[in-house]
Amino acid sequence: MSRIFRVLSPLAVLAATLPSVASAQNDGYPTFRPGLWEYSRSSVNAPPGAKPFTMRECEDPGKTMREQAEKMRKQGCKISPPKQSGKTFTFGAVCNSPSNKMTTKSVLMRESDSAHAVMIESEGTMGGQAMKSSEVLTAKRIGECPKK
Numbered sequence: 001m002s003r004i005f006r007v008l009s010p011l012a013v014l015a016a017t018l019p020s021v022a023s024a025q026n027d028g029y030p031t032f033r034p035g036l037w038e039y040s041r042s043s044v045n046a047p048p049g050a051k052p053f054t055m056r057e058c059e060d061p062g063k064t065m066r067e068q069a070e071k072m073r074k075q076g077c078k079i080s081p082p083k084q085s086g087k088t089f090t091f092g093a094v095c096n097s098p099s100n101k102m103t104t105k106s107v108l109m110r111e112s113d114s115a116h117a118v119m120i121e122s123e124g125t126m127g128g129q130a131m132k133s134s135e136v137l138t139a140k141r142i143g144e145c146p147k148k
Helices: 003-007 010-017 061-074
Strands: 035-043 053-059 078-085 088-096 100-112 115-126 129-143
Touching: 053 061, 061 078
Parallel strands: none
Antiparallel strands: 035 053, 035 129, 078 088, 088 100, 100 115, 115 129
16 A cells, blocks of 8 residues: 555545546546656644645556555445546545444545545544544646656
């Protein structure tokens, strides 16, 4: 799993991973160009310990989104498929486990196959603690992946 998803709050992960107007897999999820991506997060009212950050990751965001959604489904989360209106995708998730009960709504604005922004609203309990957060994740492709 990419580092970006280890830094985000658990359901912000879903929002970051669920956002091409046309999908090669025709599953409603957008596609993006693989390469070196820069992610920035800012919070309106973040969960405890969440800090603004910017990081870079070499990946295919569309592929990572689908993989993360599938992983969350296997963990028992109910994930609503993206609903598209123009360049806006709306989706959500409900995850219930003994220690976490979270509902997330995300709105992704796709600028192109190389840039998007996601507004993520989460509410529920994490580790028995009530939480409510609003975050904005922006992502842009900044180039090709470095040669290994």
